[in-house]
Amino acid sequence: MIKLDPPDLDAGAFFALCISRVRNLSLKARLASVTPNVIQASTTFEGLAIRVRLYEFVRESVVGGLVTTSEMEAVYTQRMVPKSAPGRAAYDKLMSLARSGKCPLCAQRDASTLDHHLPKAHYPVLAVTPLNLVPSCTDCNKAKLASLPTNAFEETLHPYFDDIDGDRWLFASVQTTAPASLKFIVIPPDHWNAVLVARVHLHFKTLGLADLYAAQGADELLNIRHQLRIFHGSGGAETVRSELMARADSARALRVNGWRVSAFEAFAESDWFCDGGFDAT
């Protein structure tokens, strides 16, 4: 997961902007009357997210007893997403938080949508709360749809609040298959608490990152196989190994838990791989 800077958007002002062009006066009045609920929800969300207690966020299907879930969802789908919607500039601003356009959740695919960290179908008051909207790829967005935490261990990682790249936690090992393949696993550092360990495992499993990274690794092997043959021909396994370690170093300089770091390290550490296993078909 890639840490993102939280958005600098005022939840109340943004909600007011989103509903500014609602033509149905009765609906507009009801939406306006729950503005304090939306503001309070954003404050509550932030306080709970910092303490990993979002599971305590109270679900309410009719916001303030006045606005239904589908009406709040429509504020997002009609007043924020369309290109001409009053909230679209904020949508684009949130998307731009994903540096290099990468999905912060899988750190691999392109971000192409906004993910409701707590789903709007269950937490309608958070439908357009900036802190609840995270740029993501469509695969991660779909994979997270059903996530309703009931305790801290079930809270998926939030890129605005969680930062796990200060520690190394992603590793891989070579499988002596034909062709060679990689198995990615989470090995948490000893100083992480049990909640963080569970959350990172949950993140990894929910988003299917082992399979995603294994597929990327398989593709990378196809890309470098010809070069590895040349290195092996000139200097044997040790030349292959030093080339792979150099690539791991280069990838590590970019991001310590990038799948490439683990992949190249695993390749380099495998005697079987370096001594021709890379060419198994």
Ligand SMILES: [Zn+2]
């Ligand atoms: Zn993703």
